[in-house]
Amino acid sequence: MEAYLFYIFAALTLVCALLVVANPFSRSPVTSAMFLVLTIGSLAGLFVLLHAFFLAAVQILVYAGAVMVLFLFVIMLLNLKEEERRKLRTAAVALALVAVGAIAAMILKTVEKSGVGFGLKPKLEGGTADLGKLLFTQYLLPFEVVSVLLLVAMVGVVLLSKKDLK
Amino acid sequence: MTIGLEHYLFVSALLFCVGLFGVVLRHNLLVIYMSLELMLNAANLALVAFSRFNNNLDGQVMVFFIITVAAAEVAVGLALIVALYRKRQSAHVEDLASMKL
Structure with a gap:
């Protein structure tokens, strides 16, 4: 199956x-x-x-x-x-x-x-709970860095889509 | 017949090559961008398969980050394409061959 x-x-x-x-x-x-x-x-x-x-x-x-x-x-x-x-x-x-x-x-x-x-x-049974635990313990710093990256991308998009690009 | 790791890797490799074919072949910037997304997704599939077969959850965390970064990348890239289109009135790679705006 x-x-x-x-x-x-x-x-x-x-x-x-x-x-x-x-x-x-x-x-x-x-x-x-x-x-x-x-x-x-x-x-x-x-x-x-x-x-x-x-x-x-x-x-x-x-x-x-x-x-x-x-x-x-x-x-x-x-x-x-x-x-x-x-x-x-x-x-x-x-x-x-x-x-x-x-x-x-x-x-x-x-x-x-x-x-x-x-x-x-x-064999891996990667439940959501395990993934979340890993994300907030071992990978906490990359997680925070990604949030900063999203903010930077947002600011960049706002800047790029202005009418007169300087 | 059971499905092993190499089956998933084959699908992933083929998907990557389809994406690469699109990047090489197509002339429309938006379609090239979609092909790039295909290549990223091929990498994601390989990582999830490795993660399941090697009993290691790190691969799934990596895929999570890739999806996030890809979303940010798409937003910035599409804004660039729109800005370029405003200057040149074209999203065709042959019309965008010079570096001067």
Whole structure:
């Protein structure tokens, strides 16, 4: 049962990711954004299969909720209609395929040869309570630094979106 | 048949390469940015899988931080794209090839 669910979610993730970057029917960024939401949703399914329930919830809330709404706002804000028509050159597509294919082959071969997962059994039951405890004891300083980072990002965005950028 | 660590790593590697393909191939800044998000998510998947199979919760904490930083990064990056669009009226990488504004 779990194996079937893994294959379903993995296939859904990869197909939707491919449709984000190279959709044969539509080049519109809105379509890409919608397929990115589907990709993130099925990734959350994979997280659930890995018993990372809190991260699955955060993935849906933060990525599919907040980040994608931001993306869609910006897509609607910029008028990108005329740019859909520009053609991709065949040579560019072929070169990109060769380069990325080589990198993919290298990574997959390395994972296969290294035998990294050999004999390992899934055992971690990372409950939300454990994660929270770790976050507020061992990782307290990074946690606070991240909150400062969010504040800095907010100030930066406000500054960047002013009318006359000085 | 049981699903092992290498299955998740394969999916993660393929997802990363799909994202990289998008970054190399597409010309629209927004789609390139979405492909970057795909690559970040591939790294997240690998970290969660390692965390589960090695019985170590640190990987999940790392993913938590990555998600937070990615949210901040998206906000700043989209603000930059909007500012650039105001100057040049385009979000197409070939129109943004010069460094002078």
